[in-house]
Amino acid sequence: MKHIEPDIARRLAGQLEPEQERRFDAHVAECPDCARLVAETRSLWDALGDASAVRDAQQVSSVWGAVQERTTGREGEWFFGASHWVRSVLAVGTVAAGLVLSVLLPGGGPGPESAGAAELESIWLEESAWTTAAGEGGLETLWLDAGLESEADSEEER
Amino acid sequence: MNRVIEDDALMARTAQGEEAAFRLLVLRWEKDVLAFLIHMLGSREEAEDLTQETLVKVYRQAPRYRPEGKFKSWLFRVAGNLARSRLRRRKILRWVDFDSKSHDQASSDPGPQRVLEANETAGAVREAIAALPERQRQALLLHRFQGLKYHEIAEAMDTTLPGVESLIQRALAGLRSELAGKVELS
Ligand SMILES: [Zn+2]
Numbered sequence: 001m002k003h004i005e006p007d008i009a010r011r012l013a014g015q016l017e018p019e020q021e022r023r024f025d026a027h028v029a030e031c032p033d034c035a036r037l038v039a040e041t042r043s044l045w046d047a048l049g050d051a052s053a054v055r056d057a058q059q060v061s062s063v064w065g066a067v068q069e070r071t072t073g074r075e076g077e078w079f080f081g082a083s084h085w086v087r088s089v090l091a092v093g094t095v096a097a098g099l100v101l102s103v104l105l106p107g108g109g110p111g112p113e114s115a116g117a118a119e120l121e122s123i124w125l126e127e128s129a130w131t132t133a134a135g136e137g138g139l140e141t142l143w144l145d146a147g148l149e150s151e152a153d154s155e156e157e158r
Numbered sequence: 159m160n161r162v163i164e165d166d167a168l169m170a171r172t173a174q175g176e177e178a179a180f181r182l183l184v185l186r187w188e189k190d191v192l193a194f195l196i197h198m199l200g201s202r203e204e205a206e207d208l209t210q211e212t213l214v215k216v217y218r219q220a221p222r223y224r225p226e227g228k229f230k231s232w233l234f235r236v237a238g239n240l241a242r243s244r245l246r247r248r249k250i251l252r253w254v255d256f257d258s259k260s261h262d263q264a265s266s267d268p269g270p271q272r273v274l275e276a277n278e279t280a281g282a283v284r285e286a287i288a289a290l291p292e293r294q295r296q297a298l299l300l301h302r303f304q305g306l307k308y309h310e311i312a313e314a315m316d317t318t319l320p321g322v323e324s325l326i327q328r329a330l331a332g333l334r335s336e337l338a339g340k341v342e343l344s
Contacts, residue, residue: 005327006323006324006327008327008330009301009302009326009327009330010308013301013302013305015307015308040334040343041330041334043342043343044330044333044334044337044343045302047279047280047283047337047341047343048283048287048298048302048303048333049302050277050279050280050283051279051280051281051283051284051287052193052303053192053193053194053196053197053284053303054189054190054193054303056193056196056202057189057190057192057193057196058189060189060192060202060206062184062185062188063184063188063192063206063209063210063213064181064184064185064188066210067184067210067213067214067217068177068181070210070214071180071213071214071217071218072175072177072180072181072217116178117176117177117178120163120178120179120181120182121178121182123162123163123182124181124182124185124186126162127162127186128185
């Protein structure tokens with residue numbers, strides 16, 4: 001009888017195929033050694049979940065500012081480095097061009113693949129609200145609820 | 159997770175220099191990358207630093223990225239490689255300058271992280287994770303915390319499926335024996 005140790009982690013993560021899972025469970029039901037190992041690993045699995053650094057990560061502010069500076073921000077320097085007058089003309093020009101285009105090209109709103117900046121922003125807001133509110137087991141269940149977050153914030157302030 | 163816009167599509171738009179697309183990718187993934195790196199490096203400060211490096215690399219490599227629906231494996235491959243070269247460098251530094259104060263700070267950085275560990279069990283578990291051999295730790299983190307499947311881990315770590323199986327099996331065995339007695343395991 002083949003033992004199941006190599007499959008334990010995938011069983012706990014729910015990543016075995018249904019047929020593999022059935023065989024796994026059948027074996028554990030009749031092999032006390034494997035049953036003990038599975039029980040032990042399950043506790044370890046849960047303890048790992050409790051020790052996850054996701055909570056810490058949630059309290060760190062976004063690295064976007066720093067990343068932007070080193071990526072897209074750098075490419076935008078020609079624009080932001082330009083004089084106020086040039087920037088104003090360019091900005092007004094862009095808005096005007098957008099208005100003209102929206103009149104010339106009516107109908108057929110942008111699909112998800114062509115969403116513009118504002119839409120991407122609202123997608124992010126929806127996603128972040130979704131992860132905090134719903135969660136979906138594993139990592140996600142550890143994502144902070146509002147209470148924990150404010151508690152931790154005040155802890156950092158002290 | 160049902161994303162409204164797939165990561166691959168955002169990468170394509172990032173490659174075209176669309177900042178909003180790249181920003182969404184960063185916001186979507188930075189916490190996962192940071193959590194992974196905290197466990198890999200044992201230092202929040204260094205982890206934040208490498209999270210930035212990882213995302214800058216994502217941006218620079220976007221034009222060469224192949225959209226095959228494997229963004230997550232690829233992202234954690236980038237993060238994992240950076241973490242392992244940082245750990246290598248740390249080992250060399252330790253050897254060259256073993257009483258460097260700044261280094262001690264990095265490896266046992268108490269900081270806010272320590273404060274958060276009100277739960278001593280979690281502290282012991284973290285220490286045990288940190289004590290695992292690098293590749294075992296990497297495979298286990300990707301599986302347990304990032305939910306990657308074995309074939310995705312194989313891609314992220316440049317190894318085979320049996321290789322991943324063995325890494326994770328050994329990691330779990332190591333943790334069970336390390337934590338036996340310290341933490342109640344069933
Ligand atoms: Zn057995």
